[in-house]
Amino acid sequence: MKFHLGKRNTPRHLHSHQPSGNVSQVVxxxxxxxxxWLAAQHASAPLQLQRHxxxxxxxxxxxxxxxxxxLLRAYVFSDQQVLDLCDDVVVRSVPQHSIDGGLGLVRSLGLELNQLAQHGGAGLVLILSDDERLIPYIDEAQWRGLKVALVSDEGSLDMPKLMNEDPSWARLLLQADRRLALGASAWEALTVPGAVLQASRSAASQQPAQPSERDGETAEGYFSNALPSDDWLEQVRQVIQSWWSExxxxxxxxxxxxxxxxxxxxxxxxxxLLLRVRRELARTLSFQEKKAMRELIRATVLAPAQELPVES
Structure with a gap:
């Protein structure tokens, strides 16, 4: 590994004489x-990603x-064949996740990030990923003067909750200079065929808005501390057992x-399994439900192993 997260004697700001580019230029x-995966959490039907x-x-x-x-362009790293023709979108093919566990994607995206940092292709980079293995690449790019913003949804920005439920994703978000969240209209445009994005006003022109009743209910459910019911556990257990049998x-x-x-x-x-359970329930899962689901997964997968004799 050529990237170092350990000691660095020289503060980052002293390297600002080598900026990656004008911050107004974004990739x-x-x-x-x-x-x-993130879009599927906001889709009301089986996902058809609207790349355009x-x-x-x-x-x-x-x-x-x-x-x-x-925004100059977007580079999309995909392990699927993409034939869509979209302006200002460049597709980078990477090995299927089942082959290398996403390592090829991490290396390809990390290399692109460092090329931008070294050659001044942009001053700000938006990254849409939750892979913690990108941290060394992001750290190196930041050291060279590049600003990095990570894009997610609003639910993931409750850091205490996320650190408890998905610490690797939380650590990645903490590495970024900024964190940006896509709202409901963005997810609709990305998941609903024929949907047209309802452009938001700029931050400078927006007045403080009162959250809608629906938004409040959604947030309350998502961050609820209520433990899942026995009926919920049984329903999810059946989904997991069905998956395990396959x-x-x-x-x-x-x-x-x-x-x-x-x-x-x-x-x-x-x-x-998050996607399968979500489709079964026809809604997103709260943090407590995700935690319970993961416990059920581990119980299902490890149950046979726990019955095996322990070798001395």
Whole structure:
């Protein structure tokens, strides 16, 4: 690893004589798997990502937060074949997640970030990803004078909650210079076929708005501390058991070995089951429900392993 997160004798601001570029020039680096997973949490039907709306959504996000900024282009890192022709969107092909666990995506996105930092392609980079392995690349780019903003949804910005439920994602968000959240109109544009983005006013022209009753109910449910009911647990347990019965023996063994050596759930498994459970319930899950779901996953996966004799 050529990037160092340890001691650095010279403060970052002393390197400001080598800025990456005018901060008004912005480039977006998009982990498409992350974008799809996050968008699925806000979709009311099976997700069909509207890639043609990605650029307008990011432009509108910048208009709200940095009115003078100009989005040059977005680089989308995808492990799927993408044939959509979208202006100012460049697709970078990466290996499928099932092959390398996303390492190829991390390296490709990290290399693009460092190229921008070294050659002055932009002064601000928007990153859409939750992969903690990007931290060394972000740190190196920041050291070279590049500003980095991480894009997520509003629910992920409750840091105490997120640190408890998904500490690796929280650590990544803490590394950024800024954190930007996509709102309801953006998710509608990204998930609903034929939807047209309702552009927001710039931050400078906006007046403080009262949250809608629906927004309040959504936030209250999302951050609720209420424990899931027995009926909820049984419904989710059935979804998990159905998934587990579909896995091949080799896949089961791999997951058992991985979870025996960790305390959480592998990100790929976590995302897949979050989506299945969300579709079953027809709504997003609260933090407490996500925690309970992950406990059920671990109980299901590790139950056979726990019955095996322990080798001396």
């Amino acid at each position: 977006a680096l998009v982990d498409e798997r992350y974008l799809k 709306n990605l650029q307008p959504v990011l432009v509108d996000l910048l208009r709200q937060s940095t009115p003078d900024a100009h 896995e091949t023996p080799d896949a089961r063994l791999d997951l058992q070995e991985e979870m025996q050596n960790s305390q959480g759930v592998p990100p790929e498994t976590d995302r897949h």
